[in-house]
Amino acid sequence: MATRPTPLLSLLCLFTLLFSLAHSELCNPTDKKVLLRIKAALNNPYLLASWNPANDCCDWYCVTCDSTTHCINSLTIFSGKISGQIPAEVGDLPYLETLEFHKLSNLTGPIQPAIAKLKHLSFLRLSWTNLSGPVPDFLSKLKNLTFFDLSFNDLSGYIPPSLSLLPNLNALHLDRNKLTGPIPESFGKFTKVPDLYLSHNQLSGKIPASFANMDFNVIDLSRNKLEGDASVVFGSNKTTQIVDLSRNLLQFDLSKVQFPKSLTSLDLNHNNITGSIPVEMTKLNLQFLNVSYNRLCGQIPVGGKLQSFDNSSYFHNRCLCGSPLPSCK
Template identity: 75%
Template sequence: MDLKLSTLLCLTLLFSTILNPALSELCNPKDKKVLLQIKKAFNNPYVLSSWDPETDCCDWYSVTCDSTTNRVNSLTLFSGGLSGQIPTQVGDLPYLETLEFHKQPNLTGPIQPSIAKLKRLKELRLSWTNISGSVPDFLSQLKNLTFLELSFNNLTGSIPSSLSQLPNLDALHLDRNKLTGHIPKSFGEFHGSVPDLYLSHNQLSGNIPTSLAKLDFNRIDFSRNKLEGDASMIFGLNKTTQIVDLSRNLLEFNLSKVEFSKSLISLDLNHNKITGGIPVGLTQVDLQFLNVSYNRLCGQIPVGGKLQSFDSSTYFHNRCLCGAPLPSCK
């Protein structure tokens, strides 16, 4: 081919690409169609004004495409601007790995069942919204989930025991809802990863399942519920648990008999019915935070470790606890 003709063809192709962006668009047309349907379902909000059918959807606000396949793999919609229910079309983005609706106070209705179709999903975050209804059982079908956050919503009902069937889960956030019933016994039977459990600020009741003794949780927050009875199964010398918050429940067990791992850095047991004394073993733990106030503890606070580095508010309002930093024992 003549060199001039070849150059002319190249320039023609270049200018046509510039003039017609569709020729250079990376976004998969099926994904683009679905995203435009989602925008329409939300009544074309201003926050999605960049979702222009004439531009590449891989460049749209809150949308990310895979660098190899160019399929939409992330949809993260933060901070207001959306109203109504989660559109059913979110389930029609088959390559989605991250789906987040966060700080969307006008987002209402139940968790969309079509989300169950997103088999590649690794992170699901629906938080700080006004979605309601139950925590759906179908979430257990998303076997690739590593992070599930449904906190700061209006979810009601019980926690589905099937969530323990998620083999790759690293963190489960169900805190700050209106959940009732018991913590599922199956939460002592997570296979594969042992997730951080955040169940605080709900209306959960009953005993903490003894099955939790079998697992080595890194972080547990069951605070501000109506949990009763023993919680000692959470602890153990050979565990690697770092943070435990069981405050503001109705727990009642003998703290003297509990053995704590040296990995523990934060322990909050305030506002319960815990009896016994502060175990000497806690002097061997490098605690950064401790609160055992408003319980029924008695005896002298052991000397050593970090126990005297906390002020009196850590220990006050117990039956007969004494010794530094509280008044000396008589």
């Protein structure tokens, strides 16, 4: 449930709105001052050239205003020549619902602690930058987040277990960083199960047993150093559609896995998976399959979509045979 603005903040916003209307400008004057401080902190980049004090800030590029209160509710800065760190002043936009710094290769430093003040934030994307340091624990205070994206950065350290306390997440992107350590066991206890993207990191250890309780629609743990049994990701009663566990150190018997009937994409390549391909997989409406570079044996079952994939989906296994690979002897 979204947090409602406090009466004091609503009264303040209404007062400043009435004041601004008297001066023929819709933009909240307090928010306008904050935006100009943000521009100055970023060294007045050309991308923010429209942020002219003489103009209504609701008409400025990269921001939007609430249609009723005219307070700033969105700040989206992307694909420009921005350098430096995320300004602390972003935390002084109390009604912000969307915050995005995206495709800014010269944006550096840690994730700004002032972001924790944005209690109404539902969309947070800080991606394709050079942000570094840890994924901060304080982000778990943003209880209204539905979309959380910190991908394609230079973040390091452990994943904070407290992120599982975010009750409204639809998607969590921590992929393509330098994160280490295990996947938190608490990630098997999300109130609402998000699409989970943790690929291209240096995560190690086992996939949490608590994942047996999670019905992820999409789960991508590829290109890490995860080991052990991954069968907890699957389950006949789940509605999972996309699973990518490729390029890890996983070891389990594929023939014992119970796959959800909803599965459309399965990538297990470059692991140490044993057993055989179960006949039940012929009942799946697979659009993508790759089990290459494992230790599978036996004949590939005939039927369903299994023969619609070429040999690259199956090759480099221990003794797997049958179409589209050479016939079994």
